[in-house]
Amino acid sequence: xxxxxxxxxxxxxxxxxxxxxxxxxxxxxxxxxxxxxxxxxxxxxxxxxxxxxxxxxxxxxxxxxxxxxxxxxxxxxxxxxxxxxxxxxxxxxxxxxxxxxxxxxxxxxxxxxxxxxxxxxxxxxxxxxxxxxxxxxxxxxxxxxxxxxxxxxxxxxxxxxxxxxxxxxxxxxxxxxxxxxxxxxxxxxxxxxxxxxxxxxxxxxxxxxxxxxxxxxxxxxxxxxxxxxxxxxxxxxxxxxxxxxxxxxxxxxxxxxxxxxxxxxxxxxxxxxxxxxxxxxxxxxxxxxxxxxxxxxxxxxxxxxxxxxxxxxxxxxxxxxxxxxxxxxxxxxxxxxxxxxxxxxxxxxxxxxxxxxxxxxxxxxxxxxxxxxxxxxxxx
Amino acid sequence: xxxxxxxxxxxxxxxxxxxxxxxxxxxxxxxxxxxxxxxxxxxxxxxxxxxxxxxxxxxxxxxxxxxxxxxxxxxxxxxxxxxxxxxxxxxxxxxxxxxxxxxxxxxxxxxxxxxxxxxxxxxxxxxxxxxxxxxxxxxxxxxxxxxxxxxxxxxxxxxxxxxxxxxxxxxxxxxxxxxxxxxxxxxxxxxxxxxxxxxxxxxxxxxxxxxxxxxxxxxxxxxxxxxxxxxxxxxxxxxxxxxxxxxxxxxxxxxxxxxxxxxxxxxxxxxxxxxxxxxxxxxxxxxxxxxxxxxxxxxxxxxxxxxxxxxxxxxxxxxxxxxxxxxxxxxxxxxxxxxxxxxxxxxxxxxxxxxxxxxxxxxxxxxxxxxxxxxxxxxx
Numbered sequence: 001x002x003x004x005x006x007x008x009x010x011x012x013x014x015x016x017x018x019x020x021x022x023x024x025x026x027x028x029x030x031x032x033x034x035x036x037x038x039x040x041x042x043x044x045x046x047x048x049x050x051x052x053x054x055x056x057x058x059x060x061x062x063x064x065x066x067x068x069x070x071x072x073x074x075x076x077x078x079x080x081x082x083x084x085x086x087x088x089x090x091x092x093x094x095x096x097x098x099x100x101x102x103x104x105x106x107x108x109x110x111x112x113x114x115x116x117x118x119x120x121x122x123x124x125x126x127x128x129x130x131x132x133x134x135x136x137x138x139x140x141x142x143x144x145x146x147x148x149x150x151x152x153x154x155x156x157x158x159x160x161x162x163x164x165x166x167x168x169x170x171x172x173x174x175x176x177x178x179x180x181x182x183x184x185x186x187x188x189x190x191x192x193x194x195x196x197x198x199x200x201x202x203x204x205x206x207x208x209x210x211x212x213x214x215x216x217x218x219x220x221x222x223x224x225x226x227x228x229x230x231x232x233x234x235x236x237x238x239x240x241x242x243x244x245x246x247x248x249x250x251x252x253x254x255x256x257x258x259x260x261x262x263x264x265x266x267x268x269x270x271x272x273x274x275x276x277x278x279x280x281x282x283x284x285x286x287x288x289x290x291x292x293x294x295x296x297x298x299x300x301x302x303x304x305x306x307x308x309x310x311x312x313x314x315x316x317x318x319x320x321x322x323x324x325x326x327x328x329x330x331x332x333x334x335x336x337x338x339x340x341x342x343x344x345x346x347x348x349x350x351x352x353x354x355x356x357x358x359x360x361x362x363x364x365x366x367x368x369x370x371x372x373x374x375x376x377x378x379x380x
Numbered sequence: 381x382x383x384x385x386x387x388x389x390x391x392x393x394x395x396x397x398x399x400x401x402x403x404x405x406x407x408x409x410x411x412x413x414x415x416x417x418x419x420x421x422x423x424x425x426x427x428x429x430x431x432x433x434x435x436x437x438x439x440x441x442x443x444x445x446x447x448x449x450x451x452x453x454x455x456x457x458x459x460x461x462x463x464x465x466x467x468x469x470x471x472x473x474x475x476x477x478x479x480x481x482x483x484x485x486x487x488x489x490x491x492x493x494x495x496x497x498x499x500x501x502x503x504x505x506x507x508x509x510x511x512x513x514x515x516x517x518x519x520x521x522x523x524x525x526x527x528x529x530x531x532x533x534x535x536x537x538x539x540x541x542x543x544x545x546x547x548x549x550x551x552x553x554x555x556x557x558x559x560x561x562x563x564x565x566x567x568x569x570x571x572x573x574x575x576x577x578x579x580x581x582x583x584x585x586x587x588x589x590x591x592x593x594x595x596x597x598x599x600x601x602x603x604x605x606x607x608x609x610x611x612x613x614x615x616x617x618x619x620x621x622x623x624x625x626x627x628x629x630x631x632x633x634x635x636x637x638x639x640x641x642x643x644x645x646x647x648x649x650x651x652x653x654x655x656x657x658x659x660x661x662x663x664x665x666x667x668x669x670x671x672x673x674x675x676x677x678x679x680x681x682x683x684x685x686x687x688x689x690x691x692x693x694x695x696x697x698x699x700x701x702x703x704x705x706x707x708x709x710x711x712x713x714x715x716x717x718x719x720x721x722x723x724x725x726x727x728x729x730x731x732x733x734x735x736x737x738x739x740x741x742x743x744x745x746x747x748x749x750x751x752x753x754x755x756x757x758x759x760x
Contacts, residue, residue, distance in 0.1 A: 145649045269525045
C-alpha cells in the first residue's frame, strides 16, 4: 500500500525500493561539478533510474538525456524532454516507434553501426517525410558493438548516412562498458583515454572527409570520473552515479555512504537450525546479479543494513535467493533477538540497474520520512 | 507497440514475452491428468505466470490457487478467485493488506512458522473482528523456512493457533524447493517422499492432538510429477509446469518442445571481429538467472531459436548479457548471412519465473498469430 506523504518508511509494506533524496542530490551535484571541470556537457543516462522525477534532479529541468529503450524515450518525451539519445543500435522494426516519439517534438538521436540499417532508415524516412538523426557507434575496446576504432568503415558509414535522403549525420558515440571491469583506478584511467581517443579520432576523420560531426559522445560513470581529460568530446553519458551500488563500491568508484537506493525488506522468518534470517526480498526483489562479488566477495545479493542508520548490520548479506525469499546467514544466535520476525531492514543492491527494474516506483525519503513516490518506466 | 489481434508476431516490437497457447494448454492438461491419477487437488501456483488469463487455463475457471505475493492475491481476488493460498510466511506489516483482500470475499489462507506472528495475528484479527486462516509451514529438507519435520514445535504452534482468538487453523504446508536441485529423477522421487511424509506426519500429529487439519498441502512441479504416491496429501502446489524453461529441461522434468514461453528478440548488431550476434534481449529482458547451467552448461542466458519453427538455431545461446544487449557467440561467419540485422529470434528462458517478471504482459500466440495479450501482475 502507498504511504501518505510524510509518513515514516516504517509504514511501508515490503519489499519496496527506497531512494534517499539527499544522497541522490549530492551524487548529481558532484557529477555536474565534475563535468564542469572536464568542460563537457552531461547527458545523464536514465537507464538506471528510469524516472522523470530523478531526471529532474540530474538535469535541473528537462535537458539532454540518454535512454536505453524506446519506451523510456517515449516516457521522457511525454514529460517534455526534447533532446533524447537512444543509445542502443536501432533496427527497422523500431522505426515506427521512433517516428512517433519524434512527432511529439522530440529531437530523438539514434545510433547505428550497420550499412543495411542506414539503407532501410533512409527508405523509411523518405516515405514518412521525416528526418532521422544518427550517431555512429564506435567500439573503443569493449568489443560488444560498434565499428572498430580507427577502421575505414567509420568514414564510409558516415558518408552513407550523410548521402542518404531523409537521414542526418549527427556524430559519433562510444561506450567503454569494460570500464566496469577493473578495480584498479589506473586501469580505468587508461580505458577512459581509449574511449575518448576512439570517439575524437573518429570525429576528426569524419570532419576531414568534409562531413558533419556535431556530437562526440562518450561515457560510463567510471570513465567520466577517472578521465585525465576529455578534450574533443562534446558530451558524456553516465547513469549509475545517481544511485550507486555495491558493484561500483567494489571498484572503488563510490563510497558506501553515497549509495542512494536500497530495498526495504522485512525479516519474515528465523531459521534457527540453519542459523539464518529469512527476508521477503529474494531473486525478484534484489535480482540475481552478482557483479559486485568479483571484488567484494561478501556482497552476496546485497548488504543488509539498519533501516534507520543505513549502516551495515555486522557482516550480514543476503546469501541465497529464491523467488520471494532471501536467506541471510548469521554468525551467532544474537541476531534472532536483535532482528525479530517483522523487523525492517534495508538491503543495498548488488547492481542497482537490475534491482530497480523490479519496481514500478521509488519511495523517495528524507531521513525516515517518505516524501514522494517516483514512478519508473520499466519494460519495453 | 501492441499488435492487432490476429497479427503475425513478426509485427511486434522487441523484446516481447511470447506465450504459446497450444503448449500452455497441453502442459496444464497433463498436470491435471497427473493430479487425477494421484488423487489430489491441484492448487496451481501463479508466481510464474502472474496472469489471470493463464490461471483460467490452469484452473478451468476460478478454482483454488497459490500466490507468492499479496499483490498477486489482490489481483486474482479482483478477478473473482475466492480460494487463495499466500505461500510465503506473513509478517504483521502485511495484515492490513491481507484483511483488505479478505474483505473482497476471498478465503485467503496464510502461512506461518512463528509463535510471535501468531500472537500478533490474533490481536489484529480480534481488533478487526475478522478471522485469519493459517497453515503451519513445515521444513521437509530444503532448510529454508518452516518448522523442522517431526519436531514438537509443530503441534505446539497448532495448539497456539487453534487457541488464539480470531485465528483458524487450516492445516499444514511444505515445499520441497530442493527438488529443483538434482538432475537424477531417482533423487526427486526420494525428495517427493520426504515432502509428502513431512506434511502427512505433521497432519497426523496435529489431528492426534485433537486439532483440525483440513489442508495438507505439498508441492513443487518436480515432486508432483515424480512422487510415487501422495496418500494423505489433500492438495499440491506447482507452477512452472505451465510454462517450463531450460532449468527444468536440464533436470529432465520437461522436454524442449514443452516450453511455452520465449522472448522474442531482434538481432540488432553483427560483431564480425568478435564473431557474435547482438540481440536486444539482455540482462533485463532475459534475467541473470543461470540456474539451468549446472546441468546444461550451454544454456547461457537462453537458447536462441528460430522464430517460426521454435527450434534451436545450431548451438546458439545468449552467452553474455548487459542491460539491454545479449551477445550470441557464433562458430562461423555464415550466421551473419542467415541472421541479418533486424532478424527476429526466440530465446527460450533459462528460468522462466525470473525472466517473465520483466514483462507487463504475455503476447499469446497460436502458431505465428498473436491472438491475445495477457496482462501480468509484477512487483509488490
